[in-house]
Amino acid sequence: MNLRSSGTQPVRLEQDVVLARQTARKLATECGMRLIDQTKLVTAVSELARNTVVYGGGGDMDWQVLEDIGRVGLRLSFRDQGPGIPDVRLALTDGWTSGGGLGLGLTGARRLVDEFDLQTAPGEGTCVTITRWT
Amino acid sequence: MERIPILQMGEYLLVTIQVDMHDQLALNLQEDLAERISRTSAKGVLIDISALDMVDSFIGRMIGTISGLSRIMDAQTVLVGMQPSVAITLVELGMTLPGVSTALNVERGMQKLRDRVERS
Ligand SMILES: Nc1ncnc2c1ncn2[C@@H]1O[C@H](COP(=O)(O)OP(=O)(O)OP(=O)(O)O)[C@@H](O)[C@H]1O
Numbered sequence: 001m002n003l004r005s006s007g008t009q010p011v012r013l014e015q016d017v018v019l020a021r022q023t024a025r026k027l028a029t030e031c032g033m034r035l036i037d038q039t040k041l042v043t044a045v046s047e048l049a050r051n052t053v054v055y056g057g058g059g060d061m062d063w064q065v066l067e068d069i070g071r072v073g074l075r076l077s078f079r080d081q082g083p084g085i086p087d088v089r090l091a092l093t094d095g096w097t098s099g100g101g102l103g104l105g106l107t108g109a110r111r112l113v114d115e116f117d118l119q120t121a122p123g124e125g126t127c128v129t130i131t132r133w134t
Numbered sequence: 135m136e137r138i139p140i141l142q143m144g145e146y147l148l149v150t151i152q153v154d155m156h157d158q159l160a161l162n163l164q165e166d167l168a169e170r171i172s173r174t175s176a177k178g179v180l181i182d183i184s185a186l187d188m189v190d191s192f193i194g195r196m197i198g199t200i201s202g203l204s205r206i207m208d209a210q211t212v213l214v215g216m217q218p219s220v221a222i223t224l225v226e227l228g229m230t231l232p233g234v235s236t237a238l239n240v241e242r243g244m245q246k247l248r249d250r251v252e253r254s
């Protein structure tokens with residue numbers, strides 16, 4: 001697997017969620033992803049970037065364009081140094097929210113991508129990584 | 135503050151969402167619509183989202199809230215123009231927009247709105 005390109009951008013303010021979506025859309029288009037796959041990925045990005053701002057107190061989005069045999073992938077990580085998620089199983093339950101949300105962000109994002117990874121430690125922060133292949 | 139325009143056509147309100155909305159903009163629209171329905175006694179609201187290439191849980195929730203809100207203010211809401219890729223993604227996300235009335239395009243949406251207003 002080769003790394004074609006990579007970058008990082010801040011996810012601190014509400015407006016950064018919009019910018020994160022736009023970057024993901026642009027990269028997914030460049031990867032030659034089908035419209036439906038682009039839309040799924042961008043929607044997952046929107047959910048995760050919002051969580052980074054709302055619960056993580058802000059952080060960064062790292063992106064990587066990957067090349068594998070016969071396919072191209074887009075991998076995005078949402079990192080913050082916020083409170084972390086005390087109960088990951090609970091957080092990955094459809095409909096569970098600690099705030100006033102619908103509790104669909106994490107579980108929904110997981111369904112919308114090919115690979116999903118969640119690393120978190122109380123008091124240290126959270127990092128969610130998603131990948132979608134062409 | 136940035137706002138999405140609400141057009142009035144007789145007893146109907148028309149909203150065309152053409153920008154990639156940040157969350158506050160979506161909340162402003164919700165409030166503005168409630169205020170306009172009350173001020174104009176509008177009977178129906180048509181929301182055109184054909185320009186939106188993504189609807190996430192936040193925007194989905196806003197649509198549901200507007201629909202419920204208009205109902206208790208004696209108005210009907212019809213959502214039109216959802217792109218197929220957006221619809222598929224929304225369902226996979228886990229949002230089926232229960233109680234939200236939809237139509238494929240503005241013309242059919244207006245017809246649906248008129249029918250519903252006449253029946254109510
Ligand atoms: N980056 C994060 N840092 C700390 N806690 C988080 C983070 N992301 C998610 N959580 C926790 O996980 C819960 C579930 O997140 P999820 O995105 O699924 O739902 P929500 O944000 O509450 O609602 P929705 O996204 O549907 O509006 C959140 O309520 C929050 O408690």
Ligand SMILES: [Mg+2]
Pocket residue numbers: 047050051101104105106
């Ligand atoms: Mg969320």
